[in-house]
Amino acid sequence: MKAHEKVIIVGGGPVGLLCALNLAAHDVPVLVLEAYSELFMDLRAGSFHPPTLEVMEPLGLTQKLLEIGIPVRKWQLRDRKKGVIGTFELSLLNDETPFPYRLHLEQHRFTPIVLEQLCKMPHAEVRFSCCVENITQNSAGVRVVARTPDGLEDFEAGWVIGADGGGSVVRKCAGIEFDGFTFPERFALISTAYDLGQHGFADTAYISHPVEWCAVFRLPDQGPPGLWRFLYGCDPDESEQVALSDSTIEERLQSVQPKPTSYEIVHRTIYRVHQRVAATFRNSRILIAGDAAHLNNPIGGFGLNCGLQDAMNLTDKLVRVVHNEASDDLLDLYVRQRRTANIEYVQEASIRNKRLLEETDESVRSSRLDDMRRASLDPSLERPFSCALR
Ligand SMILES: Cc1cc2nc3c(=O)[nH]c(=O)nc-3n(C[C@H](O)[C@H](O)[C@H](O)COP(=O)(O)OP(=O)(O)OC[C@H]3O[C@@H](n4cnc5c(N)ncnc54)[C@H](O)[C@@H]3O)c2cc1C
Known part of the structure; x- marks a missing residue:
């Protein structure tokens, strides 16, 4: 050589x-x-998009990922106060890709x-x-x-x-x-075994709020039922130690989905975003x-x-x-x-x-969420939105 x-x-x-x-x-x-x-x-990271699954297929990787990952065929946009704004179907991509879903792994x-x-x-x-x-x-x-x-x-x-x-x-x-x-704020990634699906959360859900926006995902971990992962921005003035403390995490998770007992945390990490x-x-x-x-x-x-x-x-x-x-x-x-x-x-x-998730101006927020709600109800409008947040 x-x-x-x-x-x-x-x-x-x-x-x-x-x-x-x-x-x-x-x-x-x-x-x-x-x-x-x-x-x-x-x-x-924990999700593979359709074009990524397509390009890796000739190397034999995609088939192996499909055996252990979770195919997610729809995602939700939610608002902390208003609940589900819309559900977006990735099956709209059926005629464009053999993999019309995001694969969580x-x-x-x-x-x-x-x-x-x-x-x-x-x-x-x-x-x-x-x-x-x-x-x-x-x-x-x-x-x-x-x-x-x-x-x-x-x-x-x-x-x-x-x-x-x-x-x-x-x-x-x-x-x-x-x-x-x-960004001034760091992002926290927290995972828990608590099943958010029982509360109507899709396997990918984005939750809008001017301060405490959040995204949740179900990841396979070592097999069913998997783990739920929370991703959110932390207060820029909070130390890393405080942001990752049991009490701060508990408060954040309870604000997304209240439950009578404490959340059991499996992983926690915080990082800077650029x-x-x-x-x-x-x-x-x-x-x-x-x-x-x-x-x-x-x-x-x-x-x-x-x-x-x-x-x-x-x-x-x-x-x-x-x-x-x-x-x-x-x-x-x-x-x-x-x-x-x-x-x-x-x-x-x-x-x-x-910006969509964290908009602080109430009228701008409402108008953007209304656009998203309309798009989720009309397949001719839904396609660009379906792809946007996946
Ligand atoms: C904490 C964290 C959480 C994240 N969460 C998400 C998420 O939820 N969703 C999402 O989409 N993306 C997320 N990302 C981003 C995603 O993980 C990255 O885009 C992805 O890892 C990029 O892969 P990469 O191989 O380019 O770089 P990396 O995964 O960073 O791999 C780089 C590798 O290079 C090695 N390396 C570095 N310097 C040297 C050196 N001098 N010599 C030899 N080796 C070296 C490192 O050890 C590492 O193994 C996150 C990133 C971080 C840091």
């Missing part, structure tokens, strides 16, 4: 592993360098499936406990320096893909700007994808889906470049397609979704 044919992928998260699998499946040698000593298993159950498949591939290597610190490039290839348990180690390849998340070292080494903004897009997704032989290239708030579940779409779009093109079937100009098309889609759709839609 020649070094120039090889691709190094920095980051063994969902985007990095999918990049590696698609390249390896097309006979491109790959090396994944992951900073942690094992796959990251914390609570993060924890991100940390997806990555082991991809890793297992990747490890069976010839020319695929995954190295844990390898934290990349520096990258340089010349016209022939890239040199990646990583801190390993044995000290600093050098790796050479033809190309490097940074799939190393929002704080991307690869993006920084490539000198790519990452403009945008950070809206940012990298100035470019390529600097010569250095490419970036997923959270390394763009960040958005989670209302609508675009982060993971967009990253997985990046992974497939980029690696389909890189395969052709590595096999000398196309010039490397093709990689600029990746940048144009995926960066434009992110700026024009994902950034806009995720900000609009958040």
Whole structure:
């Protein structure tokens, strides 16, 4: 194997592993360098959209996800005071996709499936406990320096893909700007075994409120009946310790669905949320994808889906470049397609979704919710709304 044919992928998260699998499946040698000593298993994204299920199908992943995930065929928009505003049917997409639903499955159950498949591939290597610190490039290839348990180690390849998340070292080494903004409030993700379905909640429900807006989702966990996950913004002045305390969480969950006994909390996490897009997704032989290239708030579940779409779009093109079937100009098309889609759709839609849930002006809120109610009752109006918040 020649070094120039090889691709190094920095980051063994969902985007990095999918990049590696698609390249390896097309006979491109790959090396994944992951900073942690094992796959990251914390609570993060949990829904796969129809286009994502479509692009991953040829790799045999979609079928495996369908075996353990929850297909969600409708979602609700609710208001804390008024109750259900409308129910939106994803079956409206029946004639457009073989997967007319959002598939709920924890991100940390997806990555082991991809890793297992990747490890069976010839020319695929995954190295844990390898934290990349520096990258340089010349016209022939890239040199990646990583801190390993044995000290600093050098790796050479033809190309490097940074799939190393929002704080991307690869993006920084490539000198790519990452403009945008950070929301003052952090978001909490809380999961509980308490069944909200018995109170009429759909498996995906968005609950509008000027301060205490919330989204709830049923996730499969280790099998039926699964866990219910709450996602909401925390008071910006609250410390992390207070925001994640039993009493604060109890108060928030009770305000969404009161019940006589306390909620039992299975997971709790809090994180900062940003809206940012990298100035470019390529600097010569250095490419970036997923959270390394763009960040958005989670209302609508675009982060993971967009990253997985990046992974497939980029690696389909890189395969052709590595096999000398196309010039490397093709990689600029990746940048144009995926960066434009992110700026024009994902950034806009995720900000609009958040505003819809948290609108503080009562008359604007009522008018927007009325529009949504009308849309849910009229299939000719419903389609764009059905897709918006999924
Ligand atoms: C706490 C949290 C909760 C979230 N919740 C939701 C949600 O509810 N809904 C939603 O849609 N999205 C959510 N997201 C966003 C979603 O999880 C991301 O969009 C998705 O993980 C992006 O995948 P990725 O592979 O690009 O990056 P990551 O998943 O961040 O993976 C990056 C990988 O790179 C590794 N890495 C980093 N630096 C280096 C280095 N220097 N060298 C080697 N390896 C490195 C990391 O260890 C990590 O494994 C959440 C994100 C966070 C942080």
